[in-house]
Amino acid sequence: MTKPELIYFDAPGRAEPIRMLLHFAGIEYEDTRFPGSEWPAIKPTTPLGFVPVMKIDGKQYCQSLSLTRYAAKLADWYPASEFQALKCDMVAETINELAALAPKSKDQDELKKLRQEFQKDTLTKYWKFVEGIIQENGGILVSGSTPTFADLLIQQSVLMIKLGFWDHIDTNFFDDYPGLNATCKAVEENEKVKAYMAAKKK
Amino acid sequence: MTKPELIYFDAPGRAEPIRMLLHFAGIEYEDTRFPGSEWPAIKPTTPLGFVPVMKIDGKQYCQSLSLTRYAAKLADWYPASEFQALKCDMVAETINELAALAPKSKDQDELKKLRQEFQKDTLTKYWKFVEGIIQENGGILVSGSTPTFADLLIQQSVLMIKLGFWDHIDTNFFDDYPGLNATCKAVEENEKVKAYMAAKKK
Incomplete structure (x- = not known):
């Protein structure tokens, strides 16, 4: 091509x-x-x-x-096994869906209220679900023993919230999610990710 | 398992x-x-x-x-080729998204108005896009020469609208979409689909 x-x-x-x-x-x-x-x-x-x-x-x-x-x-970065791919696709679709579910409002006070409720219910439910998948796989990755695109999507999404890109969502939201933090660490320490970050800085 | x-x-x-x-x-x-x-x-x-x-x-x-x-x-029913799979995944995701975009209202008059607008803009844009993908592939299927899950999702979605399951969307909406109709025909005439329908009737 x-x-x-x-x-x-x-x-x-x-x-x-x-x-x-x-x-x-x-x-x-x-x-x-x-x-x-x-x-x-x-x-x-x-x-x-x-x-x-x-x-x-x-x-x-x-x-x-x-x-x-x-x-x-x-x-x-996509599993060959149909079943491992199912787990990764499910996590990817869940993260994608969550972004679309975040409430929007032009009124800042209302936005704050809606986002705080969203954090307590939907955001917590969705990330707990992903945390559970990681724990079932040994506590570090969604599937297998090397990072997949699902782990990359987790790392990118967690990073955005940690950096404050999601208005009115606590930047320390992920403090109690050991699996998600382990995923982020595994992705960030991956040699290919490090090489990408190094190339980006140039 | x-x-x-x-x-x-x-x-x-x-x-x-x-x-x-x-x-x-x-x-x-x-x-x-x-x-x-x-x-x-x-x-x-x-x-x-x-x-x-x-x-x-x-x-x-x-x-x-x-x-x-x-x-x-x-x-x-999923292509081995990454590029053919991209086309199928894109169509599947588009159909999935469309179902979530259909406006809802408890007021029947308002629902009718919103759905008619939806049919004119989003529904038309999305299905024209899928029709275009089919035309690029020869006018019958999304990719390759045998039905994939994307074709099956098209057939099921078109059928639901033709049967009137989408409130206030014209049941003859697809009359001007030769590719989508050809996809439905190819799926419905597939031997495995026919065997499924026959087994269902029992």
Whole structure:
């Protein structure tokens, strides 16, 4: 194939795991980033009005989880076992769903109230579920003994909350989740992840 | 593994493609169905408050797309090619997203208005996108030359709208989509699908 192009905001978000996995796979790609101000002009040119979009041989592909899974397969970060892949897909879909469930409001006081309730119920239920999956697999990873795309999605999502990117969600929310913290550590200490971070700094 | 159990309402919905694919794979499973009246009691026993849930070796797995993909792999209805799988995953995720986007309201007049707008914009945009993918692949299927789980999800979703299960969406909505109709025909004429339908009637 010709050099693929990944199109997204100039931010980590839903594109960062795809960027990382393409890097792990050794695939050269065009990392096209645009500022938020250009989004109204770009949105109507995307297949469904969302990014990330990946252009492959001139055609546009979307749906972030599908693109992440595709890149994960190329990077060998997707399990060959159907059952291990089920666990990873389930965790990936759960994290994806959670992002869509976070309440929104233009009223800051109402947003704060809604987000605090969300943290207590849905956010806690969803992350406890993922923590349970990790504990069943020995306390470090979602499946197997090497990181998969599900572990990468966990690490990226946990990091966003820890860094305060989720308005009104406690940045220390994950203090009581040993499995999730172990996953983050395993991902961050992975040689390919370290090489990506080093390349990014240049 | 011990005999898996699939838990869902006594309805097609998000479980039917999984039931079909498990049948195609020749996997014996417990098809546990419950009436809507039992849902309030069952909901808190599920991992995230949703069905379908599949019990495998005593543990519960959820997320319908992940379960569908798992069953599709067992049935050989999931492409081995990463790129063909990307196209199928993208279509599956698009159909899944569309179901979540359909507007809801307890006021019937408002519901009708919202659904008519939804049909004109989002529903049309999403299905035109899927129609385009089918046309790029020769006009019959999403990828390759034999049906995949993406084609099955198309057929099931189109059928639900044609049968009037989507309130206030025209049952003849798909009249102008030759690719989607060809996909439905190819799925319905598939020998494994015919065998499933015949077994169901018994």
